[in-house]
Amino acid sequence: MTFVDAPAKARRTAGVIPLHGAEGFAGMRKAGALTAQALDILTDYVEPGVPTATIDKIAYEFARDNGAVPATLFYKGYRHSLCTSINHVVCHGIPDERALRDGDIVNIDLTLVVDGWHGDSSRMYPVGEISRKAERLIEITYASLEAGLAAAIPGNTTGDIGHAIQTLAEAERMSVVRDFVGHGLGQLFHDEPNILHFGKPGTGVPLKPGMIFTIEPMINLGRPDVKILSDGWTAVTRDRTLSAQCEHSIGITETGHEIFTLSPGGLFNPLAVRAA
Numbered sequence: 001m002t003f004v005d006a007p008a009k010a011r012r013t014a015g016v017i018p019l020h021g022a023e024g025f026a027g028m029r030k031a032g033a034l035t036a037q038a039l040d041i042l043t044d045y046v047e048p049g050v051p052t053a054t055i056d057k058i059a060y061e062f063a064r065d066n067g068a069v070p071a072t073l074f075y076k077g078y079r080h081s082l083c084t085s086i087n088h089v090v091c092h093g094i095p096d097e098r099a100l101r102d103g104d105i106v107n108i109d110l111t112l113v114v115d116g117w118h119g120d121s122s123r124m125y126p127v128g129e130i131s132r133k134a135e136r137l138i139e140i141t142y143a144s145l146e147a148g149l150a151a152a153i154p155g156n157t158t159g160d161i162g163h164a165i166q167t168l169a170e171a172e173r174m175s176v177v178r179d180f181v182g183h184g185l186g187q188l189f190h191d192e193p194n195i196l197h198f199g200k201p202g203t204g205v206p207l208k209p210g211m212i213f214t215i216e217p218m219i220n221l222g223r224p225d226v227k228i229l230s231d232g233w234t235a236v237t238r239d240r241t242l243s244a245q246c247e248h249s250i251g252i253t254e255t256g257h258e259i260f261t262l263s264p265g266g267l268f269n270p271l272a273v274r275a276a
Contacts, residue, residue, distance in 0.1 A: 001015050002017070005018070006019055016192060017184065018191065018211075018212075019209070019210030027114075027115060028119065028212060028249065028260045030119075032121070032249050035121050036263050038110055039108060043267055046125040048127055051097045051098060052098065056082055068113060070110070071118055082108055083110075085245070086104050086105070088241060090220070090235040090236060104130075107123070107124055107244065110122065118187070119249060119260060120261070121248060124246060124270055140174055142246055148162075148217060149215060149250070152207065152215065156207050159201060159203030160201050160207075161197075162198045163199050174220060177219070182196075182216045183195060185249060193211075197215075197218070212249070212250070215250065216245060216246070223239050246268070248260070
């Protein structure tokens with residue numbers, strides 16, 4: 001594994017991890033803040049009867065009006081501005097005309113590109129009144145992310161992040177999806193390193209100031225196994241149990257980490273908002 005000063009990279013290079021300076025952190029703050037603002041705005045539209053295609057349209061219009069571009073739009077043939085993953089959909093759910101229903105839980109994953117920098121975040125949205133098991137899943141998913149963030153400090157490793165997430169989730173008899181991971185980002189949508197949400201302490205890549213990546217655990221109520229549907233995108237739990245995910249983009253600093261995608265309205269964790 002090689003660490004390099006982050007140039008303007010045209011493509012991902014295996015084993016080469018860029019270390020960003022003040023310019024990169026400034027770019028990520030701007031992109032992350034706009035993405036978080038968009039996800040805040042979508043809160044008012046996640047209601048029973050609203051099609052996920054409507055949510056996608058609102059996100060596109062927000063990006064357009066704010067000089068941003070949705071990173072997923074036409075990415076590898078994907079034709080939407082965000083992903084909407086409902087109930088047993090683990091990730092990469094495709095917006096469509098089917099309406100949300102009372103009791104659903106939905107993850108909305110959005111990446112906005114601002115001045116060439118990618119702000120990537122996802123969060124859970126309860127639709128109407130949800131079951132206690134769905135609430136518990138969301139609680140543990142957010143707690144898992146917090147555990148991973150606590151381990152994201154210089155001197156630790158990517159394995160420390162994964163171990164913290166896995167330990168918390170499995171202690172609650174839930175499972176961590178192995179098939180999808182966090183990733184480096186910046187001027188590339190996906191860069192080195194991969195951030196596994198499971199692992200052993202002290203393994204993986206050392207965390208150094210200047211690294212920028214996502215942490216985005218996907219937690220299942222049942223087994224961790226997933227399958228991809230025939231559309232080539234939608235990943236679902238094989239046992240059809242509920243799944244949840246939440247995600248921040250962060251940068252490693254000299255003393256810890258900086259979260260670029262904090263919600264300006266304090267809406268990142270929906271259950272905390274409901275309890276307030």
